[in-house]
Amino acid sequence: xxxxxxxxxxxxxxxxxxxxxxxxxxxxxxxxxxxxxxxxxxxxxxxxxxxxxxxxxxxxxxxxxxxxxxxxxxxxxxxxxxxxxxxxxxxxxxxxxxxxxxxxxxxxxxxxxxxxxxxxxxxxxxxxxxxxxxxxxxxxxxxxxxxxxxxxxxxxxxxxxxxxxxxxxxxxxxxxxxxxxxxxxxxxxxxxxxxxxxxxxxxxxxxxxxxxxxxxxxxxxxxxxxxxxxxxxxxxxxxxxxxxxxxxxxxxxxxxxxxxxxxxxxxxxxxxxxxxxxxxxxxxxxxxxxxxxxxxxxxxxxxxxxxxxxxxxxxxxxxxxxxxxxxxxxxxxxxxxxxxxxxxxxxxxxxxxxxxxxxxxxxxxxx
Numbered sequence: 001x002x003x004x005x006x007x008x009x010x011x012x013x014x015x016x017x018x019x020x021x022x023x024x025x026x027x028x029x030x031x032x033x034x035x036x037x038x039x040x041x042x043x044x045x046x047x048x049x050x051x052x053x054x055x056x057x058x059x060x061x062x063x064x065x066x067x068x069x070x071x072x073x074x075x076x077x078x079x080x081x082x083x084x085x086x087x088x089x090x091x092x093x094x095x096x097x098x099x100x101x102x103x104x105x106x107x108x109x110x111x112x113x114x115x116x117x118x119x120x121x122x123x124x125x126x127x128x129x130x131x132x133x134x135x136x137x138x139x140x141x142x143x144x145x146x147x148x149x150x151x152x153x154x155x156x157x158x159x160x161x162x163x164x165x166x167x168x169x170x171x172x173x174x175x176x177x178x179x180x181x182x183x184x185x186x187x188x189x190x191x192x193x194x195x196x197x198x199x200x201x202x203x204x205x206x207x208x209x210x211x212x213x214x215x216x217x218x219x220x221x222x223x224x225x226x227x228x229x230x231x232x233x234x235x236x237x238x239x240x241x242x243x244x245x246x247x248x249x250x251x252x253x254x255x256x257x258x259x260x261x262x263x264x265x266x267x268x269x270x271x272x273x274x275x276x277x278x279x280x281x282x283x284x285x286x287x288x289x290x291x292x293x294x295x296x297x298x299x300x301x302x303x304x305x306x307x308x309x310x311x312x313x314x315x316x317x318x319x320x321x322x323x324x325x326x327x328x329x330x331x332x333x334x335x336x337x338x339x340x341x342x343x344x345x346x347x348x349x350x351x352x353x354x355x356x357x358x359x360x361x362x363x364x365x366x367x
Contacts, residue, residue, distance in 0.1 A: 003215070005078055006323055007222060012073045013321075015352050017053065020065040020086060020198070022143070027067065033057035034105065039068065039085055039350040043326040046177060047193040049109030051087055053352070059105055061089060065198060066107060070321065070356055082323065084350065086110065086198030110198045113142055114177035119162030123179070128154045132202060135183040135192070138176050139200045147195070148202035153187040156284050157248050186283060193327065208344050208364060211329035215322045218333045225319035231339065232314040233366075238266045239277040239308035242301045246281045246293070253285060255297025257305040266309050277308055310365030315343065321356035332362060341366075 017034035018027045037053030051068065067086045073079045087107030125134055132151040139146045161179040173179070181191045190205045217225050240259040245252065259267040268274055285300060287293035315332065324330060326345050333340045343362035351357045 005074065005080075006321075007224065008074055008076075009320075010072045010355065011075045013354050013356055014071045016069040016071055016081075018067045018069065019061050020067050022063050022065055025145070028064075031059075031061070031066065033059055034066070037104075037352045039348075039352070041326045041348045043344075043346045046111065046115065046181070047191060047326055048111055048115070049085055049087070049194065051085060051107040053105050053107070055103040055105045059089075059103075065089075065110075067196075067198070068352070070352075072321075083196035085196055086194070088112065110144060110194050110200070111177060111192060113144065114139065114180060114192075115175050117142060117176045118174050119176070119179075122160050122162040124158055124160045125155065125183070127157045130154050131183040131187040132189065135180040135202065138180050139192070142176060145199045146202065147199050149189070149204045151187050151189070151204070155183070155186055157282075159183075159282070190327065196325075208329055208342060211344075213331050213342070214328035215324045216331040216333070217317070217319065217322075218331075219335055224322060225317045225334075229318070229334075229337070230314075230316040231337075232312075232316075234312040234314070238311070239275045239305060240264075240266050240268050240271065241274050241276045242305040242308060243276060243278045244281065244297055244301045244304065245278070246284050246297055248282065248284055251284060251290075251293075253290070253293045253297045255285075255294070255299070255301040257298065257301035259305065259309065264309075277304070279304060307365065313343075313364050313366050314346075315339065315362040316359070317362065318357060318359050321350070321358055330362065 015035070017031040019029040019031055020026070021028050033056045034053040035056065037051060039049065039051040041047070041049050053068075065086055066089050068084045070082045070084055071079070072082070087109055090106045090108070130151070131153050132148055136146045136148055159182070161182070162174050173182075177192065184191060184202060188205055190203050193201050193203075195201050217223070242257050244255045246254075260269060261267045262269040264270060266275075285293050285296035287296045317332075324345055326348060328345045330343055330345060331341070332343050341364060343364045345360060346363045347361040349359040351359075
């Protein structure tokens with residue numbers, strides 16, 4: 001459906017819970033005992049989805065999955081059925097008050113399968129291995145379908161993951177999701193996420209300013225967001241110097257960027273002290289010579305300094321359902337409150353009831 005249709009007020013909203021075969025990926029049955037509930041999405045270090053639903057009868061689908069659909073109709077007769085997410089299910093729980101009880105089922109997004117699967121011994125990835133292809137292989141070996149942007153990036157030295165690996169060696173964590181996200185980061189990709197059908201998605205990182213606008217929230221008679229919202233501007237963690245250290249067994253490259261401009265709000269002359277952030281990488285920056293690598297390290301430090309000197313602006317809004325997800329770019333225009341600009345969707349909580357009201361946090365980095 002186009003944006004214009006989704007912008008209209010719907011005449012009905014219902015939800016459908018469907019059983020999905022883990023073995024084949026096919027939808028095999030509707031689950032009428034599930035109803036209402038919510039879906040939560042979070043774009044922190046790991047993008048993990050969770051959900052819950054009320055349960056009115058015995059529930060046991062073995063190792064299969066649950067897919068949740070939003071089904072909407074409009075006064076003009078248009079209809080849409082939109083997948084909201086595909087999840088693994090936990091055992092139902094009950095809240096009991098005497099003879100009265102309410103059962104509920106909790107769900108987890110499919111990235112949880114990679115997060116729960118820890119290595120039992122160290123796993124090495126040799127130098128010159130294509131990073132994205134190796135990350136894709138990890139997911140596929142776990143039974144997940146992957147959609148990935150093309151990449152020819154190869155790691156410059158061997159990397160090791162799993163239990164017993166020292167953190168100072170540069171590798172992080174002992175789960176398969178840690179390994180996947182580390183390899184994607186090296187290749188310049190965002191962290192792994194899942195789409196509504198439960199497929200794992202690898203996308204090359206794109207700055208917010210260059211992302212296409214997925215939705216527009218605008219003040220007015222047809223506005224989909226409530227008038228009451230919370231705005232926060234966070235300037236507590238602003239740096240004026242950044243040091244980056246790229247280190248391998250053969251070479252160490254250090255890049256530095258400093259803000260000493262008296263006209264800058266966060267510079268050393270302005271605040272009277274250095275506020276330094278440091279970053280360590282267990283790989284080398286791009287460049288065929290030491291001079292080029294040093295230049296690339298300084299450029300990376302300057303980029304991180306610019307990001308570190310940005311104030312985080314957060315908006316917490318509540319709105320009717322819009323076809324957007326975590327990481328999407330949206331335009332938000334609320335002239336009455338003096339708020340306008342392009343934001344990223346950081347978190348969402350979809351309430352599975354009439355209109356699918358959604359609690360969303362939007363954020364952007366501003367000077």
